[in-house]
Amino acid sequence: MTCDAIISRQPNQWVEDRPFLLWDLGTHHVLDHWMDVLFRSNATLRLWLEAPDERVYAYVCETFPINRRVQVATGPPTSRPEACTFLDSTGNVVIRRGAQLTHYLPKQPASQTWFAMAQRWLDGLQKSGSKVPELEHQISPGVYVGHHCSISKDTVFHAPCWVGSGTTIHGATVGPRAVVGENCVISRGASVSDTYLITGTYVSPQTKMSGLAAGPAGIITHATASCLFPSRSVETR
Structure with missing residues (x-):
C-alpha cells in the first residue's frame, strides 16, 4: 500500500x-x-x-x-x-x-505536534524499551541515557525522559516528559520537565524549565510556539 x-x-x-x-x-x-x-x-x-x-x-x-x-x-x-x-x-x-x-x-503550532510525537516516543520507550541499545541504555525504569554522558550522583530523574550522548548534568532534576539532546549541559539546581532541549543547549544553575523547547534560535513554549526572549540562563552553542 x-x-x-x-x-x-x-x-x-x-x-x-x-x-x-x-x-x-x-x-x-x-x-x-x-x-x-x-x-x-x-x-x-x-x-x-x-x-x-x-x-x-x-x-x-x-x-x-x-x-x-x-x-x-x-x-x-x-x-x-x-x-x-x-x-x-x-x-x-x-x-x-x-x-x-x-x-x-x-x-495547531508545529511545535505542539512535534512535542506530542516526542511524548508518544517517550511513552513507547517506557513501555517497550529501546530499539537501539547500542546508542542508549536504561538506567532506571523509563529513564534512558546515551553513551559518554557525565552525570553527578545527586542528579534526580523522573520517568519518562531521555538524555542524548555526550551530555553533562550536575545535580539537576530532569523529567518527567523531558528530552535532552546530545552534548547539552544542565547545571546544578536546574529543573527540566515537560521540555525538549535541542542538541548543544546550555542551562545555567537554578533555571526552571517547564513546557518549553530550547533551540538554536531561542526558546519557545511548545504548546503555543510563543517566542521567549533568550536569556543567559539558557543558551545554545
Whole structure:
C-alpha cells in the first residue's frame, strides 16, 4: 500500500530553518519515526512537496537507499491516491484509505505536534524499551541515557525522559516528559520537565524549565510556539 502525504512549505526560523520532517526526535528525525509506523503497516510513503526542498530529498536518498520505501515528488498528486497519511493533534501517525487527502500537519503550532510525537516516543520507550541499545541504555525504569554522558550522583530523574550522548548534568532534576539532546549541559539546581532541549543547549544553575523547547534560535513554549526572549540562563552553542 502506498500512502500519500502533501507537505506544504511552512516558515520556520526555530530549528535551524529545517523543514518539520527533519526536526529532531532523539537521535532521529520526525520522518524516521513516521517511517517506523508505516513500515510496521507494510506501507510505502510518497511525499508530495508543494515546493522543492533539497534537504528532504537528500535526506530520503541518504537514509532510505536500500528499500526505497519513501518516494519524493513535487507538486499536486498526479494519480488517484490509494491512501493518505498525516499527523493528528496528538502526534499520532494516521493512515487512512481512500482518495481524500489531508494536509500532513493539524491546524495547531508545529511545535505542539512535534512535542506530542516526542511524548508518544517517550511513552513507547517506557513501555517497550529501546530499539537501539547500542546508542542508549536504561538506567532506571523509563529513564534512558546515551553513551559518554557525565552525570553527578545527586542528579534526580523522573520517568519518562531521555538524555542524548555526550551530555553533562550536575545535580539537576530532569523529567518527567523531558528530552535532552546530545552534548547539552544542565547545571546544578536546574529543573527540566515537560521540555525538549535541542542538541548543544546550555542551562545555567537554578533555571526552571517547564513546557518549553530550547533551540538554536531561542526558546519557545511548545504548546503555543510563543517566542521567549533568550536569556543567559539558557543558551545554545
